[in-house]
Amino acid sequence: MKIAFPSAGNELSAMVDGRFGRAVHYVIVDSDSGKIISVIANTAVNASGGAGIEASQLLINEGINIVVAMNVGPNAFKTLQGAKIQLFMAINGSIQENFTKYKANELNPVSAPSRGSRGSGGGMGRGRR
Secondary structure, three states, rough: OOOEEEEOOOOOOOOEEEOOOOOEEEEEEEEOOOOOOEEEEEOOOOOOOOOHHHHHHHHOOOOOOOOEOOOOOOHHHHHHHOOOEEEOOOOOOOOHHHHHHHHHHOOOEOOOOOOOOOOOOOOOOOOOO
């Protein structure tokens, strides 16, 4: 299975970005080996609106099964949930730290959009980490 982590970097030591829809990259990791499969540039990073939906669709098109993120707004949440992509709450740490916690079943599943995220392109989550 493929796990996507929003990130500003492109390696396992990079921190998980707190901004799902406006993260610079998504690091895609194999759920079994923990190795990077690919790094996807987020085409929605500078979108004037709808970044969460566009980013979600990008990951859906890549065949992602799981997203580990800190904040997912309501529109992105609905899009990912509709595609049956599992969501887990990231900790403030690196992709490697989050992957290790995922494998140990120490990350909480996400069952609702993040509070404070409008999901309407308003940028409520910008800069929050």
